[in-house]
Amino acid sequence: MKNEINIGLLGFGVVGSGVAKILQNHQDDLRHKLGVPVVIKKVLVKDLHKKRETILSSEIFTNDLNEVLGDPSIDLIVEVIGGTSEAKKAIESSLRAGKGVVTANKDVMAVSGLELLKLADENKCDLFYEASVGGGIPLIRTLEDGLASDRISALTGIVNGTTNFILTKMKHDKMTYEDALAEATALGFAEADPSADVDGIDAARKMVILASLSFSTEVLLEDVFVRGMKEIKEGDLELAEQFGYTVKLAGSAKKDEEGIEVAVEPVLFPNSHPLASVNNEFNAVYIYGDAVGETMFYGPGAGSLPTATSVTGDIVAACRNLLLGVNGKRLHAPQYARKVKSDSKKFARYFHRIRVKDEVGVLTKLTSIYSDYDASLATVIQHPDKKEAGADLIFITHKISRQQHLDIVKKLNETPEVIGVLSHYRVEGEE
Amino acid sequence: MKNEINIGLLGFGVVGSGVAKILQNHQDDLRHKLGVPVVIKKVLVKDLHKKRETILSSEIFTNDLNEVLGDPSIDLIVEVIGGTSEAKKAIESSLRAGKGVVTANKDVMAVSGLELLKLADENKCDLFYEASVGGGIPLIRTLEDGLASDRISALTGIVNGTTNFILTKMKHDKMTYEDALAEATALGFAEADPSADVDGIDAARKMVILASLSFSTEVLLEDVFVRGMKEIKEGDLELAEQFGYTVKLAGSAKKDEEGIEVAVEPVLFPNSHPLASVNNEFNAVYIYGDAVGETMFYGPGAGSLPTATSVTGDIVAACRNLLLGVNGKRLHAPQYARKVKSDSKKFARYFHRIRVKDEVGVLTKLTSIYSDYDASLATVIQHPDKKEAGADLIFITHKISRQQHLDIVKKLNETPEVIGVLSHYRVEGEE
Incomplete structure (x- = not known):
């Protein structure tokens, strides 16, 4: 001894x-x-x-x-x-x-x-x-030991403290992105070069670690669909708030018979979702296990x-x-072969903010595009605040595939009546 | 093998x-x-x-x-x-x-x-x-392993799903206590005899387990200060809401040089506190570690x-x-001798709801009682809704000892101008 x-x-x-x-x-x-x-x-x-x-x-x-x-x-x-x-x-x-x-x-x-x-x-x-x-959150240990007997089917999390701090300051203190980033840097939450954080790369790396462990399979960084902070456009946070949502840069990972999907992107969370109120530099991860149901682990993400x-x-x-004398006795070989879903197998609701020319018939034209791509709409709203250069239309879809979503955004951007799809988000947590 | x-x-x-x-x-x-x-x-x-x-x-x-x-x-x-x-x-x-x-x-x-x-x-x-x-929340393992290197100084938690379900239904669906309890029973959340749950005994047992492990000391059931659901009086939930609070039957445990304190009682949480939004049969425990800071673990408390x-x-x-071949190799002897704080060493803010006779000078009389016991007041409000039999006065103190609080409540109840202290709560989470 x-x-x-x-x-x-x-x-x-x-x-x-x-x-x-x-x-x-x-x-x-x-x-x-x-x-x-x-x-x-x-x-x-x-x-x-x-x-x-x-x-x-x-x-x-x-x-x-x-x-x-x-x-x-x-x-x-x-x-x-x-x-x-x-x-x-x-x-x-x-x-x-x-x-x-x-x-x-x-x-x-x-x-x-x-x-x-x-x-x-x-x-x-x-x-x-x-x-x-x-x-400081014991996540790895929870996945390895606490939930050892369960089968994890999904996890969603705020795993980057820097971007969560910036988004909190932008939402609650109405700071600009630049000012919020400067404060994060001053407080030591952001690196001198913040690109890994704000571009979602840091979160993507963490999601690879979590997904690989949760699903007992190899996950490559290239398997992660990544969109960073720059996809959040001016006015989006306020607009989301008007619809009862909070924008978070979130990681998500799911597994079903079709394979796994892992993403890091700005996501709209309904304000009632516990992740919507995770603020400042805090991190939190929601874990869904087949037997345990939903659990959440919250704590300081850095420091x-x-x-x-x-x-x-x-x-x-x-x-x-x-x-x-039992060091090195736990074997780590993954149980399942790597199998990544195609975009046509990944389903979610999407929020599209579209700036259009203020012309007669544009709404009909756009809704018909959604129909053409077999996407049904939950909400269609003409946003009243932005009228100078044109109008903003907000569409929230029912569940569609990421492929449908990407096809629709592409088609919209090619449509003459559309000035541009200003921003688009996955919508979490509701039917 | x-x-x-x-x-x-x-x-x-x-x-x-x-x-x-x-x-x-x-x-x-x-x-x-x-x-x-x-x-x-x-x-x-x-x-x-x-x-x-x-x-x-x-x-x-x-x-x-x-x-x-x-x-x-x-x-x-x-x-x-x-x-x-x-x-x-x-x-x-x-x-x-x-x-x-x-x-x-x-x-x-x-x-x-x-x-x-x-x-x-x-x-x-x-x-x-x-x-x-x-x-389903891996709490014991988190305290034993995940936070093994830290020193836990406090934990606060909703550890009884039945009472949390009842309080959620009472708050959100305006159910009576009796109806909410009946629904909890029908759904299998409450036992045939719900007294251990509603009287706080079940939560007290769980707090003994958590406190004993967190503080590495013996904790007896009799060390826990327990008040159950029946201390919550009609109108309290709405009143709390008006002041920005949510009532939860919560366990708390703290440790400092003076010893430990453990309680289970109805507590007012500011609505911004993460435990305020833990609803239905869910449980959640906030853990404060000297090094890690605040963490929270959330999940289904039963089922x-x-x-x-x-x-x-x-x-x-x-x-x-x-x-x-390493079963039974972890020793469990507690590190510290049992040392329980007296009520004069336990500090918190308190909320008092006092029904008084509608007489001139009653407010002065009551505030002088608080002064006599060296308790300073953060908030004094005459509640406008209840005027039939008298008026309700609401006092929220700054931090005082539990002994001061108990002495004041006793004195108030003996005061001729007071019909009765209808209810009183510890207030969590603010200065």
Whole structure:
């Protein structure tokens, strides 16, 4: 029986320093839980001379990965470097050196998750990645253990805190997108280059991780239909509000006999939907299980200590396994072959905002287009506020396929009476 | 390595038949996860001749507990009999026979949880009880594993589906308490004798389980301050609504240096609080961790399949441990000695609805009582709707101790100008 667990911490940024803080502050509790102390033995950083506020001794800092991996007393590697190639290599080297890994790296796990989990299995090591999705919310563990006996059929979630913060500020404080983004950046919620967040790429990576685990199948990033924040046009938020909806950049994943579908896009949620009131930098994921029905998990989607809580939760799990000698005993091979639905098999309601020339007969012309594509309409409204350059027509369809929706939008844009389809959204949660 | 796991199922009611259904329907998925099949080997029932719709062979049903416990091929006991003394004895006998136990029994776990967990530890058996709280929501696992590294400082939750269903119907459909209770009974949400639910006892038991685990300390049922549904008086729900609040029968548990406090009582939640919009039979628990901040877990609080999902989730966890030979390896001794706060150390805001005689000077008289008890007032309103027998005054205090609150209510009731304090509530979530 080991009398302590030694950790090699790769990276000492926002998350890494949070991990060190939690391990320090909750030392007694962790020791009570595990029976032995958990000690940070080495910390890998780029710049050894950078000034850091930490109680860790400067002697344990190194800029040489081999010094960490080569230390036989180190049992577990915690990868919080971020980025892709360097982090992936570090994870691979750790696993090959027989050391378990805890990572917060969604970029690596989304693209190389199955490959790395296989490598972990081969090397009889644990590879835990709770912090890669949903910050402090224990989502991965819930899907793996809590709902282990259920069959997940769908999940919908707000998994990017930056864009949710921006949308909340735009809706509640009537900020412009630019001002809201600037505030998110100032508060540390947005990166210097926010494109991965606002273009939906970050959320898409997280949905790949969640969908792959929920459906026990391989999911590629290219399988995700992605539309980002720029698809939200001026006036859309107010317009949605008038119809009783809230716009969220949401991820969704579904599985049925036809295969899986995964998307990240701006979605209209009815205001009564619990995800409509998830605000600011918070994340929440709705999970639908065949037996359990609907469940929701809500919490801080980012931030130093929340994310570090997930990392240290994984550290506790990995330590338990190490102490029991059962590390690396869970096999991760997916149960089902990858099968992705075509757009003609994905069904939803759609909201179309169409700017038209103010001419006689335009409404009849447009409704006939919907008929031509076999799409029935739930709502048709001529929006009264915008009359200068033309009028805005709002159409909300009954359930149609994404293919029908895309065909209709294309056809509308080619119609002479139409100035343009200003915006279009999937509508969540109602018939 | 075992080539299958055999289960002895004690009880075949709502939850037991749900467990059988899930194990059957999700057989392939479970086999993929565990590597071996999970088989129900024997089922204990009271009446062998009762007609049951099940694919299980009638030959595996027995009315003799010893036949189940004496079967050496049975690895794991699933206790879903319910009730107290018989169920507790069955759990004890199972553990003493060296068989791990999965139970859904909140009554037993609330009163004898620590004792049974100790017995499990001594016999090197697992004792899992996810289904005892929050139906299908994986709360126990989240507190034990997901937030393992954090220090929980408070939790607030709607943990009784029956009363939440009744309150939702009363608020949204303007039903009377009696009609709402009748509907809950008809839908199977309320027991024939609903007193444990409506008097808050069921919720108190669940809060004992959650608080004990969250704070790693012994919590007794008598430590819980309990007020039930009957404290909600006619007109209170509408009155609360006018002030922007929703009434919920909620559990709360807090811990600080002064000790712990646990309560179940009708509480006013600001409508913006996420728990205010948890409706019908759904449960939700807000957990505040020092590092993670606020998280919430939401889902069906009762029902055959949701509760059975938690039971089978535990079965999967117990099977994994059995297959790895690490069953019964987690120690459950509480870390902290029991320390319960006195009422003078419990702080909150309070809402008082006071029927007074319509006399000159009554408002001055009452406000001076609050001053005498050092309580400062946030809101004082004379309610305009009720004028027949007198007037209703509404006082909302700033934070005061529960002792101050109780003293003030007593003093008010002794004041000649006061007909009676009609109702009083703790107010959640604001300064």
